[in-house]
Every structure is written in C-alpha cells, then in structure tokens.
Amino acid sequence: MMKLLKIAKGSLLNRKATAFLTILSIALSVTLLLGIERVRSGARKSFESTVSGVDLIVGARSGPVSLLLYSVFRIGNATNNISYQSFNELKKNELVDWTIPISLGDSHRGHRVVGTNSNYFKYYKYAGDRKLAFDKGRKFEKLFDVVIGKDVAERLRYKVGDKITLSHGSGDVSFQEHADKPFIISGILEKTGTPVDKSVHVSLKAITALHIDWLDGGPPRVGEEILSTKLNSMKLEPAEVTAFFVKLKSNLSVFKIQREINNYENEALLAILPGVTLRSLWGTIGLAESALFVVSILVYIVSLMGLIISLLATLNERRREMAILRSIGAKKRFIFLVLITETFLLTLIGVLIGVIILYVGLLTFSPLLESKMGITLGLFTPTGNDYFFISSIFLGSLLSSLIPAWMAYRNSLADGLIVKN
Amino acid sequence: MDIILNVENLKFSWPDSAELLLDIESFKVRKGEKIFLHGPSGSGKSTFLNLIAGVLTPQSGKIRILNKELTEWDQQARDQFRGDHMGFIFQMFNLLPYFSAMDNVTIACEFSKIKLGRVLQVSSSLNAEAERLLQELKLNPNILKNKKIVQLSVGQQQRVATARALMGRPEIIIADEPTSALDANIRSSFLKLLFQECEKFGTTLIFVSHDLSLAKDFDQKYLLSEINKANTLEPMEKELI
Numbered sequence: 001m002m003k004l005l006k007i008a009k010g011s012l013l014n015r016k017a018t019a020f021l022t023i024l025s026i027a028l029s030v031t032l033l034l035g036i037e038r039v040r041s042g043a044r045k046s047f048e049s050t051v052s053g054v055d056l057i058v059g060a061r062s063g064p065v066s067l068l069l070y071s072v073f074r075i076g077n078a079t080n081n082i083s084y085q086s087f088n089e090l091k092k093n094e095l096v097d098w099t100i101p102i103s104l105g106d107s108h109r110g111h112r113v114v115g116t117n118s119n120y121f122k123y124y125k126y127a128g129d130r131k132l133a134f135d136k137g138r139k140f141e142k143l144f145d146v147v148i149g150k151d152v153a154e155r156l157r158y159k160v161g162d163k164i165t166l167s168h169g170s171g172d173v174s175f176q177e178h179a180d181k182p183f184i185i186s187g188i189l190e191k192t193g194t195p196v197d198k199s200v201h202v203s204l205k206a207i208t209a210l211h212i213d214w215l216d217g218g219p220p221r222v223g224e225e226i227l228s229t230k231l232n233s234m235k236l237e238p239a240e241v242t243a244f245f246v247k248l249k250s251n252l253s254v255f256k257i258q259r260e261i262n263n264y265e266n267e268a269l270l271a272i273l274p275g276v277t278l279r280s281l282w283g284t285i286g287l288a289e290s291a292l293f294v295v296s297i298l299v300y301i302v303s304l305m306g307l308i309i310s311l312l313a314t315l316n317e318r319r320r321e322m323a324i325l326r327s328i329g330a331k332k333r334f335i336f337l338v339l340i341t342e343t344f345l346l347t348l349i350g351v352l353i354g355v356i357i358l359y360v361g362l363l364t365f366s367p368l369l370e371s372k373m374g375i376t377l378g379l380f381t382p383t384g385n386d387y388f389f390i391s392s393i394f395l396g397s398l399l400s401s402l403i404p405a406w407m408a409y410r411n412s413l414a415d416g417l418i419v420k421n
Numbered sequence: 422m423d424i425i426l427n428v429e430n431l432k433f434s435w436p437d438s439a440e441l442l443l444d445i446e447s448f449k450v451r452k453g454e455k456i457f458l459h460g461p462s463g464s465g466k467s468t469f470l471n472l473i474a475g476v477l478t479p480q481s482g483k484i485r486i487l488n489k490e491l492t493e494w495d496q497q498a499r500d501q502f503r504g505d506h507m508g509f510i511f512q513m514f515n516l517l518p519y520f521s522a523m524d525n526v527t528i529a530c531e532f533s534k535i536k537l538g539r540v541l542q543v544s545s546s547l548n549a550e551a552e553r554l555l556q557e558l559k560l561n562p563n564i565l566k567n568k569k570i571v572q573l574s575v576g577q578q579q580r581v582a583t584a585r586a587l588m589g590r591p592e593i594i595i596a597d598e599p600t601s602a603l604d605a606n607i608r609s610s611f612l613k614l615l616f617q618e619c620e621k622f623g624t625t626l627i628f629v630s631h632d633l634s635l636a637k638d639f640d641q642k643y644l645l646s647e648i649n650k651a652n653t654l655e656p657m658e659k660e661l662i
Contacts, residue, residue, distance in 0.1 A: 007517070323511070327511075328528060329503050416468075417471055
C-alpha cells in the first residue's frame with residue numbers, strides 16, 4: 001500500500017504541469033457543481049424565509065404564482081384590487097386570528113410603497129420566527145408617517161425625520177408625483193434579507209389620502225387638490241386593498257377557509273397557501289436550475305476526459321516503468337492499481353482545492369449577493385447533496401481511470417519484461 | 422554442482438500464431454555459473470527471458486528454478502518468486518525516473534520480504550545496504566543523492582540498476598544486453614564489477630547479448646538458435662549469424 005502511494009505520488013510529481021492542470025480542471029468542476037448547488041439552495045431558502053407564519057394569501061382572482069410574487073416578493077403588478085368591504089368581512093370570520101392588508105401601486109424612487117396597517121409590524125414574520133424590528137424610530141402613527149426598509153435607507157441615505165414624496169405607479173421614474181403630500185420618515189426597519197428591506201411602508205389611510213382627490217385614475221385638476229392639512233380631519237376609509245395575509249386560529253381550517261374565499265359570492269377572490277404556491281414557483285424556476293446543473297455536469301465530464309487523456313498520453317512512455325516494476329516482483333494487478341491510485345490522488349487533491357476555492361468564493365461573494373439579491377448563502381457546510389456530488393465525482397474518476405489502467409495492464413502483459421522500442 | 426535452472430521440452434508459441442517460436446529440449450544452468458546467451462534480435466531471446474522470469478507460460482514443457490516447478494504455479498506465485506529470487510538488469514532506462522537513485526535500489530526489497538530479510542541480516546538498514554552496494558559499484562551515494570536519475574550518465578544508471586538487481590542477494594541475475602548502451606571503454610569495467618559481485622555470493626548470472634566479443638570470460642556460451650529447434654529465422658538471417 002505504501003509503495004503504491006509512493007510510486008503514484010512520484011509519478012505525478014514527475015509530470016507536475018499535466019498533473020496541475022488536471023487537478024485544476026477537477027477543482028473547477030467541483031467548485032461549479034457545489035457552488036451552483038449552494039446558490040440554488042441559498043435562493044430557495046431565501047425565498048422560503050421571506051414570509052412565514054401566514055396560512056393564506058388572498059388577492060383578486062388571477063394566477064396563484066403572480067399573487068405570491070406581487071404580494072410577498074413585490075415582483076410584478078396586481079391586475080386587480082379587492083374591495084375593502086370584502087377584506088373587512090373576511091377579517092371578521094371567527095376562524096381568523098389576524099390579517100395584514102397590503103395595498104400596492106405607488107413607489108418611491110424605484111422602491112415599492114406598501115400600504116398596510118400596524119398588524120404588519122406586529123405579526124409579519126420571516127426566516128422562520130423572526131419579527132420585524134426597528135433599527136431607528138417607530139412605526140407610522142400620523143397620517144403622513146412612513147417607515148422604510150434598511151436597503152432604502154442605505155441606498156438613498158435617509159434618516160428618521162427626512163421628508164420624502166411618493167410617486168404614482170411602480171416604475172423607477174414616474175411622471176406623476178404625489179408632490180403635494182410629502183411624508184416624514186418615522187422609522188427605519190432592521191435588515192431582514194427579504195423584500196421588506198426594499199419597501200416603503202405607509203398606512204392604508206395614507207394611500208387613500210394620496211388618491212382622494214384623484215379622479216378616474218388621473219391626477220387632480222388644477223384647483224381641485226385637497227391640501228394635506230385638511231386631510232387629517234377627514235374620514236379616510238380605504239376603498240380597496242391589493243391583497244392580504246391571513247393567519248387562522250387553527251391551521252386545520254385552512255382548506256375550509258380557502259374554499260370559502262375562492263367561492264366568495266360578492267367578488268372574484270383567490271386564496272393561496274404560500275408554501276404550496278412557492279413549490280409550484282420552484283417548478284418553473286427549476287428549469288433554469290436544471291440547465292445550470294446540466295452545464296456543471298458537462299464541465300465535470302470534460303474534466304474527467306482531461307484526466308483520462310492526461311493519463312493515456314503518458315502510458316506509452318511508461319511501458320518501461322511498468323516493466324521495471326514487474327521485474328522486481330510487482331504483480332499484474334499492481335500495474336492496474338498504480339494508475340487507479342494516481343487518478344484517485346488527482347481527484348482527491350482536485351476536490352480539496354475545489355472546496356477551498358468554493359470557501360474563498362463564498363467568503364468573497366456572499367456579502368455581495370446578500371446585499372444585491374437578498375440571497376443568503378452562508379458558509380460552506382456540506383449537506384447530504386454535497387456528499388452525494390463529491391462521492392459521485394470520486395466514483396466517476398475511478399470508473400474512468402479503469403480505461404488507462406486497463407490499457408497499462410494490457411501493455412504490460414504484451415511487453416513482459418522486455419520493452420522494445 | 423546443483424542445477425539451478427532446468428528447462429525441459431519447452432515449447433512456446435504466441436496464442437494467435439500456429440508457428441512455434443521456441444522449442445528447447447534441454448537447457449541447464451548450474452548454481453554460480455556465468456552464462457552467456459547469444460542471439461540476434463528476433464531469435465526469441467526476449468520470449469525466452471520472459472518464460473524464465475515467469476511472465477509468460479509455455480504451452481508445454483517444464484521450467485525448474487531452485488527446485489521449484491514454476492510452470493505448475495499460477496501467475497501471482499511466479500511474480501512473487503521472481504521478486505524474491507531474481508534480479509534484472511535491462512539494456513537501458515532501467516530506473517524509475519521519479520525516484521532517487523537510492524530509492525531505485527531499495528525498491529527491490531519493497532516487493533519481497535525474502536530480499537528484505539536478507540538485507541537486514543547483513544546491514545542495519547535498506548539505505549545502508551544500498552549505499553554499500555553503490556560504493557562497491559564505484560558510485561558515490563552522496564553525489565547521487567543530489568541528482569535526478571535523468572542527470573546520471575548511462576554508465577552510472579546501469580550501475581544503479583545493477584545495485585538494485587543485487588539488492589537482497591537473489592540467486593539469479595538476468596542481464597539483458599546491459600552493456601549495449603555503454604561506451605566500449607567502460608563496457609569491460611562494468612562487466613568486471615558485475616562478475617565480481619556475482620562471484621562474491623555465488624550468484625548465477627544469465628547474460629544475454631548479441632556482442633560475442635564479451636563472451637570470453639563466461640563459464641558457458643550458448644547460441645539460442647542452436648538450442649532452439651524451432652525454425653524462427655529466415656534463411657538469410659541464419660546465414661548472417
């Protein structure tokens with residue numbers, strides 16, 4: 001065993017350049033394979049931790065995935081709102097524990113404005129069991145108070161007490177400013193790693209106030225604006241919300257309530273179970289995932305080929321080496337094992353370097369990915385999948401090393417002890 | 422004197438060939454003898470050596486070495502026997518390029534407990550014995566330590582190979598054209614060293630060469646085409662001999 005390692009090691013060191021390149025290609029494919037797996041599971045985890053503790057999400061009838069996307073991830077737009085009346089009615093259902101209404105449609109410099117109520121700060125949970133907390137300030141209390149996410153505060157360098165105006169619509173650049181009704185930042189939320197960080201939160205009343213003087217979806221005509229000072233004394237009952245989250249007293253009644261909402265008579269509503277819809281969303285994203293995965297498998301196959309080629313290329317010049325080993329008593333099996341051991345060593349070092357590159361890569365890029373995309377990768381702690389990949393890599397290497405090993409064996413049989421030129 | 426190698430009615434042909442390559446009725450070597458085996462290329466020399474070494478199996482006949490019927494053994498047992506009781510010196514490229522000269526000598530004992538045991542009987546360690554052998558072969562182990570195998574001259578390489586063959590005192594040394602890559606002026610001194618080492622422990626030497634000028638100091642000389650009844654050579658080649 002020792003002599004096998006000694007010979008394999010010596011032989012590899014004798015052709016450092018080829019060995020190095022072979023190791024590098026294995027290392028890179030390991031990094032790619034494990035890295036993609038990491039990003040994949042990181043993205044999934046981040047998505048899954050965006051909202052928790054919610055039994056149902058209710059919105060206007062449309063696709064379940066699009067409802068999930070705009071209500072939770074703030075991606076895309078609602079095609080329709082639901083009436084505040086329906087919301088109120090469902091809220092009063094005795095099986096309902098609490099609700100969080102969401103009213104979307106406005107923005108502030110590219111950040112979505114979320115109209116909601118104080119339940120949002122009380123009940124909203126993410127990453128399992130974590131609740132929203134204030135980094136600075138407090139929740140909105142006055143009509144024109146606004147609470148912003150951490151990313152908004154950082155990107156736009158806002159602090160508590162700053163005045164901001166909201167825009168109509170959700171684009172980055174809006175031509176319809178609610179410039180006549182400025183807001184004051186009352187609080188900044190702590191970082192959550194979810195879309196909350198990128199959101200601007202106001203009360204439902206504020207959303208109503210912003211649009212109270214609007215007619216038929218257009219800004220107020222000159223002279224007909226209602227001044228913000230006057231609004232404070234007005235009764236502001238919202239007419240619509242975009243969606244709302246529901247928590248039930250017992251999750252045994254989830255399907256019953258879902259059915260009730262979906263069959264609601266007065267309005268076409270849709271209730272989804274976030275977990276279920278998330279899974280179907282992954283089904284869609286899974287295609288891109290699979291493509292990435294296939295690419296990394298291909299890279300691995302190419303590196304395997306490189307491995308075989310690098311060994312095959314040396315076989316001819318190593319015929320004498322094998323004859324020498326045979327002459328001092330090495331069995332035929334030993335010749336076979338020399339090549340298998342060399343492959344094993346190359347793979348072992350390749351995998352180790354690959355994992356190290358992955359570590360360094362994660363350390364370097366993890367904060368970037370977290371801040372830009374909200375995907376938390378964390379450090380590399382191998383999961384069951386990783387062990388599976390790594391052992392598959394070893395298995396693949398060993399299987400493919402059978403080719404050069406077999407050829408060396410055949411050569412050695414044909415040559416005997418005397419290798420002719 | 423004891424017969425150390427006894428070949429009887431040996432017949433060999435390649436599996437895919439109907440023609441007999443070797444047909445040797447009797448070939449005997451006594452213990453301690455120095456045999457010169459002469460044969461041009463193509464006369465079945467390599468095949469004969471591979472048969473004696475136990476790498477090839479004859480179709481029929483017997484090969485008896487050290488009173489062991491090798492032809493009745495399986496491949497693995499013959500491999501072990503070769504490692505335990507024989508030493509080989511080839512024409513050139515005798516050494517593993519990635520090992521030091523020292524490791525190239527001591528590796529002989531890594532495949533044979535018998536050789537290892539014999540070395541440890543006379544020397545304190547493998548390295549000590551290797552150094553001693555290299556010195557006897559007029560090589561300076563300390564100089565060798567700092568050199569790669571490819572940096573050694575052919576003459577030095579052949580002497581390192583000889584040290585490996587002698588390591589653990591095998592009963593038989595088989596040398597296949599060990600001098601043909603050497604310059605004429607060091608050829609005889611190499612041969613002298615080889616003889617001296619073999620004589621010291623009564624080692625049997627089977628020396629194969631096409632260079633008849635080397636034959637004069639050997640105990641026995643054989644022409645392979647004379648002991649081989651199989652007609653493997655073209656008529657013209659025969660005339661050349």
